[in-house]
Amino acid sequence: MRIIVPIKQVPETNAVRMDEATGTMIRDGVEAIVNPLDLYAIELAIQLRDQHGGEIIAVSMGPPKAAAALREAISMGVDSGVLVSDKAFAGSDTWATSYVLAAAVRKIGAFDLVICGERATDGDTGQVGPGIAAFLDLPVISYVSKFDSLVQGACRVHRLVENGYELLEMALPGVLTVVKEVAAPRLPTLRGKQKARKAEIPSWGAKDLDVHADKLGLAGSPTRVVKIFRPSVARKCVKHVPTDERTLNEAVDGLVGFLRGKQLI
Amino acid sequence: MPRLWKDKMSDGAKYNPVTAEIAAELAAIVGDSYVIFNDPEKLEPYSHDEVADKHYAHMPEALVRPGAADEIARIMKLANKHLIPVTPRGAGSGLSGGAVPVFGGIVLMCDRMNRIIEIDRANMMITVEPGVVTNEINEVLRSTGLFYAGYPMSLETCFVGGNVAENAGGGKAVKYGVTGRYVTGLEVVTPTGEIVQLGGKLVKDVTGYDLVSLMVGSEGTLGVFTSITLKLMPLPQSNVDLLVLFGNIHDAISAVPRIMTGGIIPTAIEFMDQSAFVAACKYLNETIPYQQAGAMLLISVDGGDAEQVQRESESIGEMCLSAGAIEVYVADNHTTSERIWSVRRNIAEAFKVFSPKQSLEDIVVPIAQIADMVDRLGELSGKWDCPIPCYGHAGDGNLHATPVMNPAWTQEEWEHKLQAILAEMYQIAKSLGGTISGEHGIGSKRKKFMPAVMGQEQMNMMRAIKRALDPACVLNPGKIFDL
Numbered sequence: 001m002r003i004i005v006p007i008k009q010v011p012e013t014n015a016v017r018m019d020e021a022t023g024t025m026i027r028d029g030v031e032a033i034v035n036p037l038d039l040y041a042i043e044l045a046i047q048l049r050d051q052h053g054g055e056i057i058a059v060s061m062g063p064p065k066a067a068a069a070l071r072e073a074i075s076m077g078v079d080s081g082v083l084v085s086d087k088a089f090a091g092s093d094t095w096a097t098s099y100v101l102a103a104a105v106r107k108i109g110a111f112d113l114v115i116c117g118e119r120a121t122d123g124d125t126g127q128v129g130p131g132i133a134a135f136l137d138l139p140v141i142s143y144v145s146k147f148d149s150l151v152q153g154a155c156r157v158h159r160l161v162e163n164g165y166e167l168l169e170m171a172l173p174g175v176l177t178v179v180k181e182v183a184a185p186r187l188p189t190l191r192g193k194q195k196a197r198k199a200e201i202p203s204w205g206a207k208d209l210d211v212h213a214d215k216l217g218l219a220g221s222p223t224r225v226v227k228i229f230r231p232s233v234a235r236k237c238v239k240h241v242p243t244d245e246r247t248l249n250e251a252v253d254g255l256v257g258f259l260r261g262k263q264l265i
Numbered sequence: 266m267p268r269l270w271k272d273k274m275s276d277g278a279k280y281n282p283v284t285a286e287i288a289a290e291l292a293a294i295v296g297d298s299y300v301i302f303n304d305p306e307k308l309e310p311y312s313h314d315e316v317a318d319k320h321y322a323h324m325p326e327a328l329v330r331p332g333a334a335d336e337i338a339r340i341m342k343l344a345n346k347h348l349i350p351v352t353p354r355g356a357g358s359g360l361s362g363g364a365v366p367v368f369g370g371i372v373l374m375c376d377r378m379n380r381i382i383e384i385d386r387a388n389m390m391i392t393v394e395p396g397v398v399t400n401e402i403n404e405v406l407r408s409t410g411l412f413y414a415g416y417p418m419s420l421e422t423c424f425v426g427g428n429v430a431e432n433a434g435g436g437k438a439v440k441y442g443v444t445g446r447y448v449t450g451l452e453v454v455t456p457t458g459e460i461v462q463l464g465g466k467l468v469k470d471v472t473g474y475d476l477v478s479l480m481v482g483s484e485g486t487l488g489v490f491t492s493i494t495l496k497l498m499p500l501p502q503s504n505v506d507l508l509v510l511f512g513n514i515h516d517a518i519s520a521v522p523r524i525m526t527g528g529i530i531p532t533a534i535e536f537m538d539q540s541a542f543v544a545a546c547k548y549l550n551e552t553i554p555y556q557q558a559g560a561m562l563l564i565s566v567d568g569g570d571a572e573q574v575q576r577e578s579e580s581i582g583e584m585c586l587s588a589g590a591i592e593v594y595v596a597d598n599h600t601t602s603e604r605i606w607s608v609r610r611n612i613a614e615a616f617k618v619f620s621p622k623q624s625l626e627d628i629v630v631p632i633a634q635i636a637d638m639v640d641r642l643g644e645l646s647g648k649w650d651c652p653i654p655c656y657g658h659a660g661d662g663n664l665h666a667t668p669v670m671n672p673a674w675t676q677e678e679w680e681h682k683l684q685a686i687l688a689e690m691y692q693i694a695k696s697l698g699g700t701i702s703g704e705h706g707i708g709s710k711r712k713k714f715m716p717a718v719m720g721q722e723q724m725n726m727m728r729a730i731k732r733a734l735d736p737a738c739v740l741n742p743g744k745i746f747d748l
Contacts, residue, residue: 012599033598075595184552187508187601190582190593 001054001150002111003045005078006101006132007038009062009069010122018230034069037117039076039185040178044147045115046077047183052150054112055079059104061089061097067201074199075192076185082108086205091218094123098131100216103209105136113155114175118143129177139174145181280368280742281348283326291329291371294339299330299377311372314359315419315613317621320680321362321710325352325372332377334452334460334491340373341458341489344739352741353485355395355427358419360625361708363431363484367743373489375426381405382492389497390449390466395426395490402495411497414441417704418610426490432482434704436533436609437565439525439660441498443704445481450494453480456487456735466494479730484706485741487734501567504532505578508594508605509585510558514538514643517560518636520588521659524564525632527584529577532565534660535609536635541616541656545608548615558591562659563609612656613665622670624683628694629663629703641693642666649686663703666690691717707745715746 012031019026034042045056058073060066061084070081084104092100105114114136116129126142133140145165146158159166160179170176188196206216214220238258240251259265283291288302301307305324313322331337344351350370357364366372379396386409391402399420402413417423417435427433429451434443450464464470464477480488511517521534537545539559546555555561562585566578575597582593596602616623630638639655642664646653650671657665668686670679691701691714700718701711715724728748731738738748 031598033600036600072598187553187594187596187605190507190579190586190595193595193597194579 001048001052001113003048003054003056004105004108004111004114005038005041005045005056005058005073006105006114006116006128007042007058007060007069007073008035008117008120008122008128009033009060009066010035010120013121032065032068034072035117035120035122037119037121037180039117040180040182041115041117041176042073042076042078043183043185044176044178045113046186048113048147049079057082057108057111059084059101059108061085061092061101061104064203067203070201071196071199072188074196075188077192080199081201083201083203084205084209085203086216088206088213088216091221092216093221093223094125094127094131095223096216096221098128099135099220100209100211101128102132102135103211104204105132107204107209110173112172114138114173116175116177118177118179126177129175133175136175139170140177141168141170141174142177144176144178147176147182279348280350280370280739282369283349283371287343287347287349288327290343291327291340294336294343295329295331299332301328302326308372311354311357311374312365314357314362314364316360316362316365316710317617317623317625319621321365323365323367324369325366326369328372328374330374330377334454337373337454337489337491338458338460340371341454341456341740344371345457345737348737348739350739350742353426353430353489355424355430356398356419356422358423359427359431359706359708360627360710361431361484361702361706362710363706363708363741363744364427365709367709370739375424375489378426378491379424384409385466386411388466390494391497392450392492392494393425394492395424395429397425399423399425399428406497406500410500412500413495414447414498415444415495416441417444418613425493425495429481429490429493430483430485431704431706434658434661434663436535436606436658438658438663438704439534440530440532440567445478447496448477448481448493449496450492451477451480451488451490452492453488453490456737456740460491461488464494468496482706484708484744486731486744487740489740499569501532501574502569503571503574504565504567504597504602505574506596506602506605507562507564507566507578507582507585508553508596508608509562509564509582509590510553510555510592510594511560511562511585511588511590512557513559514639515636516589517562518639518659520562520585520590521635522633523584523588524581525660527581529566529581531581531660532567533563533658535563535657536659536664537561537563537609537612537656538639538654540652540654541612542608544615544619544654545612548611548618549607551604551608553594554592561608563605609656612654613667616654616667616669620669620672622676622679623667624687625665625667625705626687626690626701627657627663627665627703627705628690628699628701629661630694630697630699632660632662634697634699635659635662635664637697638664638694638699641697642690645686645689645693649682651682651686653686653690658703661703662699687714688717694718709744712743712745712747 056078058078058081119126143160144157145160148156242248242251292300312324350368352366354364375395378394382392416437417433428444568574652669655666
């Protein structure tokens with residue numbers, strides 16, 4: 001199998017602080033890591049390769065330092081990495097990102113599967129995986145919770161839905177986005193780290209890819225951020241503090257009435 | 266006079282009870298809402314620390330939560346006047362019964378005194394109140410480029426006051442030493458209710474007896490700390506952790522001296538035997554392939570230069586592989602690092618879920634004797650047919666060997682056999698040049714074993730100090746030794 005895993009470098013989530021004035025993330029001095037949800041995609045890819053043979057290529061779009069995320073993927077067991085980096089890509093939304101990543105996947109060449117994480121922990125949209133599938137005109141199954149089997153040019157997977165799981169079959173090549181249940185990510189090893197440090201990671205810019213200049217970066221992105229605000233959490237709380245028998249009865253009646261009103265009992 | 270002490274110490278009945286009048290006096294000192302009296306349900310949490318066996322618990326008669334040094338001074342004077350024992354308490358995460366009021370009386374809880382008093386960047390010092398959670402110190406220092414090197418395993422909950430009282434060690438002692446190395450100044454309320462300032466912000470100070478060091482590790486028996494000045498270090502900019510899987514204990518333990526003498530001082534070398542990491546991995550749903558391992562080492566390297574730290578960690582990783590390691594996992598970012606350290610930090614908690622019938626010990630031997638100690642613990646476990654999972658700070662010789670009750674035993678058998686097992690374990694540690702507690706302290710739990718590792722003259726010196734500072738013996742009586 002030839003598997004391509006698009007990954008994203010994101011700020012270390014537990015260290016993130018917000019700029020109260022602008023509502024944006026303070027990225028200065030914050031450690032950058034592989035998007036934690038992409039680790040599940042990497043792990044599934046490694047398990048499939050180890051089972052069926054083949055190779056895994058990780059691809060990441062970002063600034064030059066995103067190469068570190070690719071090296072982390074290689075240290076876990078991914079075979080090689082491609083960095084997609086160009087000033088022209090800066091400010092891309094999910095549409096423009098999917099567009100460029102789809103072009104990069106096309107350039108990598110023949111493959112069986114593209115496996116993506118469910119979403120990135122910084123942007124939290126979950127759109128890029130399906131976006132890549134759309135630009136490549138390939139089938140996609142999102143929220144994959146279990147890789148069941150390979151069957152004659154197709155794969156069978158379980159998909160997590162609101163009230164259970166669907167068992168789906170998809171012709172290859174195709175795109176999967178996976179949820180945490182799909183596999184438990186392994187840790188990078190010392191030998192993996194050594195291999196990753198030596199790995200040559202090519203960097204592809206706009207001129208290396210079959211892309212139109214007017215579809216790139218901020219200018220090429222249809223998304224416009226109009227306003228960023230912090231949603232206020234409003235819990236309408238009614239509190240009964242019983243102090244004697246009378247207020248205790250009132251509290252119980254109040255609770256029963258509330259639950260009945262909501263048709264919960 | 267000595268007879269009087271002896272009577273008081275050997276018999277808690279010599280102390281007077283906390284009466285409603287005394288409770289009212291306490292309330293007048295600290296405020297009504299900061300006294301709990303006559304309410305067993307609310308007092309119960311203060312009857313024990315983290316020692317799992319409830320056998321060591323004892324109920325207090327009153328809990329007070331003072332907000333300032335002068336309030337504590339008045340409480341101590343009151344306690345001396347009425348002959349009531351006072352037991353200081355931090356977060357209650359201790360493992361020696363040190364915060365347990367073994368003769369009842371007053372528990373003095375320092376949780377309200379939790380201010381960061383001063384960050385002195387020019388002197389690289391921080392002054393804090395005792396109720397500050399240890400982990401919080403480095404949170405507030407984050408932007409300064411400095412850090413406090415104390416790292417007890419309970420750092421997310423424990424108070425720094427407790428760390429100083431117990432001279433807490435922890436996982437980074439190999440490179441950074443224990444709490445005492447960083448305490449340069451203390452404001453202390455003495456057992457008789459005087460407020461004294463010991464030490465200061467001096468890196469060097471040989472003016473008279475080193476009373477700061479006397480107070481550090483005194484287990485709340487010689488004074489109550491009300492302000493603590495700690496020396497800070499430049500924050501290491503880079504850190505790499507290695508989780509190393511070995512096929513068996515012997516390979517893991519014999520790798521330790523090779524690492525220690527290999528030219529690089531790691532920040533930590535933690536050892537976990539199979540039962541320890543299996544319990545923690547199951548508790549955490551951790552999925553690393555631990556099933557194939559017989560022992561693990563967790564090794565940290567830190568420093569100012571990322572490339573150097575990377576080189577050093579790689580070099581240590583190679584030493585482990587040549588010592589027979591099955592696999593070396595590398596964590597060079599916070600998320601991965603937390604993942605592997607949480608295995609080590611959750612062992613004690615995981616075992617408690619498994620069985621509270623256990624005795625978490627912290628014997629310590631010279632580092633070159635660790636392999637012998639681990640072998641002898643294996644023999645001890647076999648002899649008594651009692652599981653003794655073992656983990657801990659291999660890099661500094663401090664091992665958490667933890668006898669756990671054989672499920673076939675009755676409670677009575679367990680209590681009886683545990684004492685014999687502990688006596689033997691301590692004897693083994695002593696015979697290898699070690700002692701019974703490296704970081705948890707003696708408290709009430711290990712008191713009776715003190716004579717096994719300590720000569721009579723040494724004990725008498727300690728008694729003389731206690732008597733000199735606490736003539737009425739009201740501050741945390743019944744701990745470390747009998748008078």
